[in-house]
Amino acid sequence: MALDNPLAIYKLLPKSNCQRCGVPTCLAFSAAVIKGDKFLKDCPHLDSRKISQFEGKIIRQTSPEERSKQVLEPLKKELRTVNFSASAERLGAALSHNKLTVKCLGKDFTVDAKGNVKSDCHINLSVIVPLLNYIIYSAGNEPSGKWVPFRELSSETIWDSFFLQRFEKPLKELTDAHPDLIEDMIHIFQGRPVKTTFEADISLVLHPLPKVPLLICYSKPAEDLESQFNVFFDETAGTNLGVDSIYRLCVGLLGMFQKITERHLRSS
Numbered sequence: 001m002a003l004d005n006p007l008a009i010y011k012l013l014p015k016s017n018c019q020r021c022g023v024p025t026c027l028a029f030s031a032a033v034i035k036g037d038k039f040l041k042d043c044p045h046l047d048s049r050k051i052s053q054f055e056g057k058i059i060r061q062t063s064p065e066e067r068s069k070q071v072l073e074p075l076k077k078e079l080r081t082v083n084f085s086a087s088a089e090r091l092g093a094a095l096s097h098n099k100l101t102v103k104c105l106g107k108d109f110t111v112d113a114k115g116n117v118k119s120d121c122h123i124n125l126s127v128i129v130p131l132l133n134y135i136i137y138s139a140g141n142e143p144s145g146k147w148v149p150f151r152e153l154s155s156e157t158i159w160d161s162f163f164l165q166r167f168e169k170p171l172k173e174l175t176d177a178h179p180d181l182i183e184d185m186i187h188i189f190q191g192r193p194v195k196t197t198f199e200a201d202i203s204l205v206l207h208p209l210p211k212v213p214l215l216i217c218y219s220k221p222a223e224d225l226e227s228q229f230n231v232f233f234d235e236t237a238g239t240n241l242g243v244d245s246i247y248r249l250c251v252g253l254l255g256m257f258q259k260i261t262e263r264h265l266r267s268s
């Protein structure tokens with residue numbers, strides 16, 4: 001597995017923040033490694049076996065083009081091992097001429113065996129990386145209908161606060177400022193209003209990927225009460241997509257919502 005973000009590096013470290021590497025914290029060291037300013041050997045607590053095991057797997061940030069290449073090349077290589085015709089059902093995808101068409105965020109994305117992706121939708125790494133990971137690694141488990149919060153998808157708690165700060169919280173603020181966004185989620189992203197046992201003004205299911213549904217529960221602010229905004233996933237989501245990919249996909253989804261609301265503001 002490639003190490004392409006600071007959190008992946010952080011997991012390897014002792015997390016003592018001892019500063020012997022010359023930076024204030026282990027997290028700052030992780031960011032410096034990804035930027036190419038530090039190397040694993042600069043942490044004196046890592047043994048040589050661990051350094052040689054992981055140093056070659058680090059994908060450092062360079063230009064956007066170079067970064068795309070570094071992230072996508074290993075995934076495309078792995079994709080060649082996938083039997084497309086045997087995978088359509090597993091993925092909830094359509095198969096035609098040995099290409100898979102996967103509904104991602106309400107839009108069709110067609111992928112060929114070499115990893116080339118076509119869509120009417122804007123294609124960026126936030127979508128492509130989770131999409132290819134889904135095709136390669138999804139267990140194909142059918143959603144069970146039991147909704148759980150992001151933190152219960154995996155024991156990798158490191159992503160929880162990122163999910164809250166970079167997706168759930170900004171999306172709540174965006175929805176508070178632009179209540180029409182809920183309508184856009186229904187029409188543009190083919191969201192489906194549902195009844196749930198959660199108390200909310202609206203409960204809406206979106207499908208970032210066919211077997212990775214997401215439930216948004218939103219209650220508008222009322223009098224002195226602030227709005228309530230919660231996101232849930234089917235309990236099987238973590239078996240069909242890694243939590244890091246779920247996180248990336250959600251951040252990509254937030255970016256799309258932000259662009260839509262900006263367009264609304266410009267046109268009004």
Ligand code: SF4
Pocket residue numbers: 013014015016017018019020021022023024025026029042043044045
């Ligand atoms: S030397 Fe290692 S353990 Fe100490 S702060 Fe740096 S990265 Fe963390």
